Amino acid sequence: MEVSSNNKISGIFIVAALVLLGVGMLFGVIGGVQYMIPGFLKDSFSFEKARPLHVSAILFWIILAASGALFTYLPKHTGKKIWSPLLQKIQLGLLLFTVLAIFISYFMGWFGGREYWEFPPILSLPITLAWILFIINFVKSLGGFSKQPVYVWMWMTGLLFFLFTYLESNLWLIPYFRSNIINDMTIQWKSYGSMVGAWNMLIYGSSIYLLDKIGGTNYGRSGMAFGMYFLGMYNLMFNWGHHIYTLPTYGWLKQISYFVSMTELFILGRIIYEWKKTLSVANRLGNHETYRFILAADSWIFLNLVLAILMSVPGINVYTHGTHITVAHAMGTTIGINSFLLLAFAHDIFSGDQYSYHYHPKGFNLGFWLANVSLLAFWLSLILSGILKAKWQMTPDAERIPFGEMMIKMKPLFVVFGVSGMVLMMGLLILVVNLVRNSKRV
Ligand code: HEM
Numbered sequence: 001m002e003v004s005s006n007n008k009i010s011g012i013f014i015v016a017a018l019v020l021l022g023v024g025m026l027f028g029v030i031g032g033v034q035y036m037i038p039g040f041l042k043d044s045f046s047f048e049k050a051r052p053l054h055v056s057a058i059l060f061w062i063i064l065a066a067s068g069a070l071f072t073y074l075p076k077h078t079g080k081k082i083w084s085p086l087l088q089k090i091q092l093g094l095l096l097f098t099v100l101a102i103f104i105s106y107f108m109g110w111f112g113g114r115e116y117w118e119f120p121p122i123l124s125l126p127i128t129l130a131w132i133l134f135i136i137n138f139v140k141s142l143g144g145f146s147k148q149p150v151y152v153w154m155w156m157t158g159l160l161f162f163l164f165t166y167l168e169s170n171l172w173l174i175p176y177f178r179s180n181i182i183n184d185m186t187i188q189w190k191s192y193g194s195m196v197g198a199w200n201m202l203i204y205g206s207s208i209y210l211l212d213k214i215g216g217t218n219y220g221r222s223g224m225a226f227g228m229y230f231l232g233m234y235n236l237m238f239n240w241g242h243h244i245y246t247l248p249t250y251g252w253l254k255q256i257s258y259f260v261s262m263t264e265l266f267i268l269g270r271i272i273y274e275w276k277k278t279l280s281v282a283n284r285l286g287n288h289e290t291y292r293f294i295l296a297a298d299s300w301i302f303l304n305l306v307l308a309i310l311m312s313v314p315g316i317n318v319y320t321h322g323t324h325i326t327v328a329h330a331m332g333t334t335i336g337i338n339s340f341l342l343l344a345f346a347h348d349i350f351s352g353d354q355y356s357y358h359y360h361p362k363g364f365n366l367g368f369w370l371a372n373v374s375l376l377a378f379w380l381s382l383i384l385s386g387i388l389k390a391k392w393q394m395t396p397d398a399e400r401i402p403f404g405e406m407m408i409k410m411k412p413l414f415v416v417f418g419v420s421g422m423v424l425m426m427g428l429l430i431l432v433v434n435l436v437r438n439s440k441r442v
């Protein structure tokens with residue numbers, strides 16, 4: 001059931017997220033230039049600052065856009081308004097305040113956290129509080145869990161697990177947990193792996209909602225979708241096995257967890273593939289931009305699946321670990337799958353009745369193709385750099401060329417990485433600017 005009273009704040013979540021995507025990419029491009037020209041801006045804005053600024057901005061792009069999509073699709077599903085717009089506003093305010101504080105702390109060189117969340121740990125408090133408010137507002141707005149489609153379960157699971165894994169990722173602050181290095185690292189990487197699984201639940205949930213909305217289908221209640229949900233849940237609990245390949249824990253656990261995480265991507269890809277076949281021409285044309293991003297995400301699911309399967313072979317993983325192949329996997333999935341699906345939601349939401357959306361075919365095509373083609377070059381350059389580095393690491397000490405010489409050999413690949421990163425940013429910015437301009441309500 002559609003509601004026209006979909007509130008304004010949900011749209012603001014998405015606009016704020018899009019702005020962070022733009023800002024985050026800018027920091028990423030600075031990092032990319034530092035790959036090409038080592039030492040670039042070393043004294044004023046070193047890689048040690050550019051990287052966390054990039055990663056934090058991008059994480060908040062994902063979190064805020066996924067929240068905005070959920071807040072938009074939930075009332076459409078229930079036919080009722082969001083329970084508390086006030087809580088929604090406080091949540092948004094807390095998150096934006098934290099992002100600003102994180103940026104300031106990085107600029108000032110105040111760190112103290114751990115990789116991906118390198119800001120002073122005190123800032124975890126507003127993030128946790130915002131998330132608790134989110135859960136309360138979701139449960140109250142939903143009304144009940146009886147006979148709900150799979151996307152509602154995915155949203156709920158994603159919300160709860162994000163809170164759980166976020167708290168878990170902060171356990172190192174307690175001396176008991178950080179006193180044993182193996183336990184400490186296992187908990188750390190487990191929480192990060194599961195956290196990605198949690199936001200994937202939020203994003204995949206909204207994807208299934210959207211597929212049903214566009215196609216008039218009922219995947220949300222199909223056995224396949226529930227199968228994916230249970231696999232996804234297993235995945236978010238156990239997928240962390242591959243993060244700790246190099247730590248001495250049980251081998252069988254790592255294998256099973258990796259196998260399951262592959263299955264999840266495979267099923268999501270298959271659902272989109274099957275859905276595509278059921279769509280009429282009118283459905284495709286009527287949802288043109290959204291549809292194209294869903295298809296692009298489907299292709300990226302396939303490419304990342306191939307890479308992930310290769311990386312999951314323990315004999316290969318030992319060498320790829322800590323190389324640019326890991327970065328290719330992280331960026332390939334967060335851009336090609338997560339961000340493209342989130343951009344599909346943003347196009348769907350801002351082309352809705354309540355927004356004065358104007359479609360610019362030329363602008364859209366330019367942005368879309370620049371982003372996809374450059375992402376391919378970007379991703380391949382990282383994989384090839386990773387292969388070179390892995391080969392270097394494998395070479396016996398006596399035959400190995402010095403590190404500096406190896407870096408010079410990799411330079412052409414870093415140039416491809418940096419330049420394609422700039423083009424990727426330009427392509428996505430065209431789309432971001434168009435979306436923000438279209439976010440005015442009528
Ligand atoms: C939607 C856009 C983007 C997303 C979602 C994204 C995501 C990420 C993520 C998750 C990481 C952490 C990787 C890891 O630790 O393994 C990362 C690192 C990085 N990204 Fe991006 N990124 C985006 C765009 C860009 C662009 C346009 C550039 C430009 C060159 C860029 C350059 C970098 C660099 C230099 C790093 C650090 C790699 C390292 O640690 O060596 N990113 N990005």
